[in-house]
Amino acid sequence: MKLYYTPGVCSLAPHIALREAGLEFTLEKVDAQTKRTDAGCNFLEVNPNGYVPALEIKPGTILTEGPAIMQYIADLAPSSALVPQAGSFERYRLQSWLNFITSEIHKGFSPLFKAEMPPEAKRIFRDQLARRFDHVERHLSQHEHLLGSGFSVADAYLFVTTGWSPFVGIELERWPALLAYRKRIGERPAVKAAMQAEGLIK
CATH class of the missing domain: 1.20.1050.10 (Glutathione S-transferase Yfyf (Class Pi); Chain A, domain 2)
Known part of the structure; x- marks a missing residue:
């Protein structure tokens, strides 16, 4: 997985969740002004809304919006107890x-x-x-x-x-x-x- 982030903004929360969950991931920094990533990509092609966070689960599969991303991360690592059981x-x-x-x-x-x-x-x-x-x-x-x-x-x-x-x-x-x-x-x-x-x- 890859987390698109900008330092210190709301993408820090799913970044913390990924580390708390013990999952393997990479980071790609996004310039909030230019909408370009450190790798030279146009972030608007990842998230047309232009803001972080965005989680690339696999090529072509992107999840946006921090609360949704964090719940997804937590559900991948139930032993981390970062969210209560679904349906409870x-x-x-x-x-x-x-x-x-x-x-x-x-x-x-x-x-x-x-x-x-x-x-x-x-x-x-x-x-x-x-x-x-x-x-x-x-x-x-x-x-x-x-x-x-x-x-x-x-x-x-x-x-x-x-x-x-x-x-x-x-x-x-x-x-x-x-x-x-x-x-x-x-x-x-x-x-x-x-x-x-x-x-x-x-």
Whole structure:
């Protein structure tokens, strides 16, 4: 398998999942501006939408969208316990968290990275993200992970997206449980390995 990625963006979450699952894979870096890969390929031929992640399962078979990719990866390695069993209520709870992260947190950050967005509009989006972080804080003040079963792909996704906070002027100190959670997740060997591979840490 090959993961198309850009350092530090949402593709870091399936990158972490691949390492947590212990699967064999290769990486191909994508320039977010030019849509060219390090190998010289036109990434738009891989994903016409132009954004990462994309997982090439075999030549000609591409899966896109991070939550779907992470569940696929986890199902390839059931012993890793990165997702609950298909059909179980806990699997739907996982999907609930993945949908919350992708629609309420991940997409909530997008306007904050746009230089043309007026400051007053960015304040509205920051306030909205703060309310979402309040929800996460309440949960993490009583739980080690998002699911009772332990670390899951949802944790990888939340770790990655909340890591963008300092770049858009959001200080996480007001959410101590979230800060402690990020420290725990960041100490996982697979998380460190993925971040090192993307040049995010030494």
